[in-house]
Amino acid sequence: MSAISRTGRSARRPLRGAAGWARVRGRHLGSAAFLTNRVTGLLLIGYLYLHLGVLIMLTEGAGSWGHVLALFKNHWFLGLESLLILFILVHGLNGLRLALVGTGVGVRHQRAWFTAAIWVSAALYVVVVLAMFGVI
Amino acid sequence: MTETEIPRGAGQVRRFRISRQGHGAARPRVEEFEVAVGPDASLLEALREIRSHQDRSLTLRYSCCHGSCGTCGMRVNGHEVLACVTPLASLGAGPVVVGPLANARVEHDLVVDMRDLYDHLEPAQRPLVRQDERLAGQEGNPPGPAFARYEDCIECGLCVSACPIAGSDPLYLGPAALAAAWRTVQEPRGADPSSVLAWVDDEQGCWRCHASFECTEVCPSGVDPAGATMALRRELTRRKLGQITRRGRHRP
Numbered sequence: 001m002s003a004i005s006r007t008g009r010s011a012r013r014p015l016r017g018a019a020g021w022a023r024v025r026g027r028h029l030g031s032a033a034f035l036t037n038r039v040t041g042l043l044l045i046g047y048l049y050l051h052l053g054v055l056i057m058l059t060e061g062a063g064s065w066g067h068v069l070a071l072f073k074n075h076w077f078l079g080l081e082s083l084l085i086l087f088i089l090v091h092g093l094n095g096l097r098l099a100l101v102g103t104g105v106g107v108r109h110q111r112a113w114f115t116a117a118i119w120v121s122a123a124l125y126v127v128v129v130l131a132m133f134g135v136i
Numbered sequence: 137m138t139e140t141e142i143p144r145g146a147g148q149v150r151r152f153r154i155s156r157q158g159h160g161a162a163r164p165r166v167e168e169f170e171v172a173v174g175p176d177a178s179l180l181e182a183l184r185e186i187r188s189h190q191d192r193s194l195t196l197r198y199s200c201c202h203g204s205c206g207t208c209g210m211r212v213n214g215h216e217v218l219a220c221v222t223p224l225a226s227l228g229a230g231p232v233v234v235g236p237l238a239n240a241r242v243e244h245d246l247v248v249d250m251r252d253l254y255d256h257l258e259p260a261q262r263p264l265v266r267q268d269e270r271l272a273g274q275e276g277n278p279p280g281p282a283f284a285r286y287e288d289c290i291e292c293g294l295c296v297s298a299c300p301i302a303g304s305d306p307l308y309l310g311p312a313a314l315a316a317a318w319r320t321v322q323e324p325r326g327a328d329p330s331s332v333l334a335w336v337d338d339e340q341g342c343w344r345c346h347a348s349f350e351c352t353e354v355c356p357s358g359v360d361p362a363g364a365t366m367a368l369r370r371e372l373t374r375r376k377l378g379q380i381t382r383r384g385r386h387r388p
Binding site (some may be wrong): 020101133 | 211216302304307311345350352353367369371
């Protein structure tokens with residue numbers, strides 16, 4: 001077998017960019033998992049900046065603590081916090097699926113793994129929300 | 137079958153919205169056609185009917201008409217299909233939206249430039265035809281009649297069209313090439329598959345795949361390019377772990 005040249009790659013393929021990710025029509029469950037991971041990942045990055053913004057409020061001095069704590073107990077903020085948990089669960093469990101499938105483990109069951117990741121995330125999310133709002 | 141043999145006017149009238157794009161044109165335009173089709177008509181038969189009797193300039197590519205040659209790949213209602221084996225009855229009752237494969241330069245109308253796919257298959261050693269029906273180490277004639285056994289990939293390019301990464305990274309090798317590479321690694325026929333593994337062990341090789349599995353979903357031949365890509369990763373991981381373990385053992 002002859003050695004392979006790494007220059008054998010052409011670049012004629014037209015670039016569709018991130019628009020190609022969001023093709024929904026005709027796509028299957030694997031694409032839903034692919035898109036879910038990207039969207040939740042971007043939302044988690046967005047939340048990181050929100051989190052840093054809130055923490056910066058604390059630099060205004062000891063008096064700002066009351067303000068920040070009141071914000072943390074606000075129902076809207078708690079709602080956002082619960083969504084953060086949901087994104088972490090979905091992103092984390094789907095990431096675990098990708099890590100396993102990506103190294104050749106359980107590749108044939110990738111659809112079932114994604115479905116399981118979504119159901120487990122949903123179940124844990126319900127428990128977290130109930131705990132956050134003091135129901136349980 | 138010649139074009140005059142296509143059954144006409146036997147059943148319902150179907151509407152087609154076809155993407156038209158001249159060579160070098162920046163944007164496609166959509167043209168509508170109506171065709172009377174029989175109950176068992178395929179998409180390719182309808183397109184040939186349009187070309188034969190309504191617009192001779194409609195450009196499409198086809199050859200075998202039974203799903204073996206892989207030349208009539210296109211996108212229909214958002215799905216990558218081979219037109220010759222797609223019954224119109226399976227496409228719902230509404231207008232049939234037809235366009236060229238994605239992630240490839242459009243040559244004309246429904247014909248795309250396949251050179252990118254073919255170029256990437258070459259370094260994968262193009263494992264298309266088995267050199268020998270005998271398994272490695274087996275002696276004597278294999279049972280049954282001798283015949284050339286072809287690999288499953290028909291080089292239709294549906295997998296590349298469906299891949300979200302092939303559209304966002306023009307240097308990505310793509311699912312067809314990776315599937316071919318795995319085929320070579322799986323059955324090297326006495327050769328050393330290391331060069332193929334070194335080729336795919338790259339940022340734009342098997343590690344670039346983001347596991348959307350669309351390639352496997354749309355493959356009309358059951359090649360499972362996504363499974364092949366994951367198998368390449370497993371093999372590379374196994375070899376690298378083996379190297380680390382051996383290095384550790386030899387350390388004084």
